[in-house]
Amino acid sequence: MISNLQKILQNYNKSAISIGVLGGHSALDVCHGAKKLGFKTVAVCQKGRDETYSKYYKSRDRNDEKIGCIDHIIHVDKFADIVKDEVQEELRALNTIFIHNRYFWVYCNFSEIENDFEVPIHGSREMVKLEERDIERNQYYLLKQAGIRIPHIYKDPKDIDRLVLVKVNEATRNYERAFFLANSYENYQKKSSEMLKEGQITEKGLRDAIIEEYIIGAHVNFNYFYSKLNHELELMGTDTRRQTNLDGILRLPAPEQIEVLKYLKPTMIETGHYTVTTKESIIEKIFSIGEKFVKITQEEYSPGIIGAFALQGAVASENGREELVIFDVSMRIPGSPGTAFTPHTSYLYGQSKSYGERIAMEIKQGIKENRLEEICT
Numbered sequence: 001m002i003s004n005l006q007k008i009l010q011n012y013n014k015s016a017i018s019i020g021v022l023g024g025h026s027a028l029d030v031c032h033g034a035k036k037l038g039f040k041t042v043a044v045c046q047k048g049r050d051e052t053y054s055k056y057y058k059s060r061d062r063n064d065e066k067i068g069c070i071d072h073i074i075h076v077d078k079f080a081d082i083v084k085d086e087v088q089e090e091l092r093a094l095n096t097i098f099i100h101n102r103y104f105w106v107y108c109n110f111s112e113i114e115n116d117f118e119v120p121i122h123g124s125r126e127m128v129k130l131e132e133r134d135i136e137r138n139q140y141y142l143l144k145q146a147g148i149r150i151p152h153i154y155k156d157p158k159d160i161d162r163l164v165l166v167k168v169n170e171a172t173r174n175y176e177r178a179f180f181l182a183n184s185y186e187n188y189q190k191k192s193s194e195m196l197k198e199g200q201i202t203e204k205g206l207r208d209a210i211i212e213e214y215i216i217g218a219h220v221n222f223n224y225f226y227s228k229l230n231h232e233l234e235l236m237g238t239d240t241r242r243q244t245n246l247d248g249i250l251r252l253p254a255p256e257q258i259e260v261l262k263y264l265k266p267t268m269i270e271t272g273h274y275t276v277t278t279k280e281s282i283i284e285k286i287f288s289i290g291e292k293f294v295k296i297t298q299e300e301y302s303p304g305i306i307g308a309f310a311l312q313g314a315v316a317s318e319n320g321r322e323e324l325v326i327f328d329v330s331m332r333i334p335g336s337p338g339t340a341f342t343p344h345t346s347y348l349y350g351q352s353k354s355y356g357e358r359i360a361m362e363i364k365q366g367i368k369e370n371r372l373e374e375i376c377t
Helices: 005-011 027-036 051-056 079-083 085-093 102-107 110-115 139-146 185-197 203-207 246-250 254-260 280-300 337-341 344-349 355-368
Strands: 018-022 040-046 060-062 065-067 072-076 096-099 164-169 177-182 210-213 217-227 232-245 268-275 307-318 321-330
Touching (some): 018 027, 018 102, 027 051, 027 355, 040 051, 051 072, 072 079, 072 085, 079 085, 079 102, 079 110, 085 096, 102 110, 139 280, 139 321, 164 203, 177 185, 185 203, 217 355, 232 337, 232 344, 232 355, 280 307, 280 321, 307 355, 337 344
Parallel strands (some): 018 040, 018 096, 040 072
Antiparallel strands (some): 217 307, 232 268, 307 321
């Protein structure tokens, strides 16, 4: 948490708060929700990658109708420049509360964001780095401490005794992972050697890779919102991932898959999400693991998780019953705006709420109750 957060918020004009985002990932969802709740919006965009925000969805008048959801654009040469003094000054001048997303942490330096970015962030500023596998007391540690089942993790590939998923960073885009499957040490050596030879991964990336048991089950992302103001956990919705080129391969009949795999290797690069509904009979289980996770974050990393987060995994069939197994944690807004189209928030509010709306609702309540310090870091 930045040391002078209280002073910054005290100097803000609470009647003219802007909601800020980095131009990518879930920015449109956040800004659309903010506009619905009456906030101004600002997007920090990298030059050359800005037209989604500066052109197509820019706020404007058309035929006496207000359209678009991005009110203000701040252009930077590269996303990491958001920590520059002049950018921060402009954000504070707009009374900005920033909503962090995956882009924010991929393109910017963790230490600089934690210590030098003097703009209030709605969410857990110091916890997003725990998504990284090489951090102590990271997401796996928290899940284990919370008693939430995760796949078995193999420290030594020689111990592989079942089908595993190897998560290794790509050589060129080290924020993306080049997954591969293996069912033995020999199989692991063969596949990793091929990927090293082709330049897809590096020796260091392979040494740092996570080797985890492959869980057979229906993949589901459980998307939550923890309201620190109301001390309640809410289920925003459930979805699953679209991955390229895996999705395209799976659409082929089995004989064609075999032929394609002779010259094309499957990749699992996330390209989108789609809605997945869940049976009511597992809703208690979904809330239970979410509440366990919130509690352990409060114990290990005070003040704990704030606002949006997701537990991503699968519903597996174990001994005739369904069990939730979690692979990954998003310590911030997940990249799945489609959650607005699952029914869970309508059961609570009477109508579906997007992540952007729910975040804006919390900030609006924080302003009304003079409690912004409790939900910003």
